[in-house]
Amino acid sequence: MVLDKLTGEVVYQNNASSPRKPASVLKILTAAAAYTHLSPTDSYTTSLWQGLDSKTVVIQGGLDPWISYDHKVATKMKRTSLSAIQWSAIEYLQENNSDSLQGTRILYNNLFPQDIAVIKKYLKFRKVDIELKKSTSKAAVNQSTALITTSQSPQLSRIIDWALTWSDNLLSDRIARAAADSAGFTRDFAGVQRTFKKLLTDFNIDASGLVVKDGSGLSKANRLTAVQAAQLLLALSKDAKFEPLLRGLPIGGVTGTLTDRFLETAPSAVGLVRAKTGTLNGTTNLAGFVESGEHEYIFVIISDQHSKSYTVTKRVRATVDRILGKIANPLLPEIPVLPPIEESATVITP
DSSP states (O other), rough: EEEEEEOOOOEEETTTTOOOOOOOGGGGHHHHHHHSSSSSOOOOOOOOEEEESSEEEEEEOOOOTTTTSOOHHHHTOOOOOOOHHHHHHHHHHHOOSSSSTTTEEEEESSSSHHHHHHHHHHHHTOOOEEEEEEEEEHHHHHTTTEEEEEOOOHHHHHHHHHHHTTTHHHHHHHHHHHHHHHTOOOSSSHHHHHHHHHHHTTTOOOTTTTTSOOSSSOOOTOOBHHHHHHHHHHHHHHOOOGGHHHSSSSSTTTTTTGGSSEEEEEEEEGEEEEEEEEEEEEEEEEEEEEETEEEEEEEEEEEEEOOOOOHHHHHHHHHHHHHHHHSSOOOOOOOOOOOOOOOOOOOOOO
């Protein structure tokens, strides 16, 4: 489906009202819901505290969606390092319980299941006898006495930008749940579905046929129509609040998941396409914006019934690129990709 961004006029459509597998195109809805129900300046704090006695430390989590399990990555990207938090917890307990760690414990709240699994694995690796126990938020605060260390995540706008640019699945799922919670729904995928339906209906977009099983697009049970995706992109483009979201979309041949696209398949479109990819086995999608001279178009291409082979996927992707290349520069023929010319030794004649 293709829309004129300025007028909203339908330029082309084919089977656009059929619910299809969106794959990671669904992340556009996740980001839009986040900008609707959360503040882009929000950040998440994770802190480690001394407990009521020397045998206890408390991790007050903030459900940080971007907490990192790799300390080097966390340092480089200024994200919270769970490695540093858990290391500091063990160090404190060892320093204050030199005789034995028996009876020591780490209380925690507001951590994701994956975070907890990482801590358990680390404790096992270190071979330390420390109990890991869940606490309520109120109890965690009441049992915290002195701060040991604290860390704050980047602002939510940067987190969303990363999720869109690099199509981060875990991050997108967590953001979607947070948006659902803030919207007043349950912090699960049933709540996410209700949040996404509200998002569409609030923009006067018919949400019929929408099925949401996650916030990332990984589930093959998700369903979205090209009309819904295109009309949402049109609505987002007319509201300044969503400008950061649109800037976070990968640029063809330049950034993110589109870094290697268009360079050979449609060179005329390099730098002119901003779009979200969506790929599953047998599914190759792309949705976003393409510039064409002084005009700009919104497009949604969903191909979710082709063969699962890599060769077919690559061919479908190239076809999509060439279609957008024609839209970007309709008067220019596509530049053929020629095989490299083998260099020969220079011949010097007298």
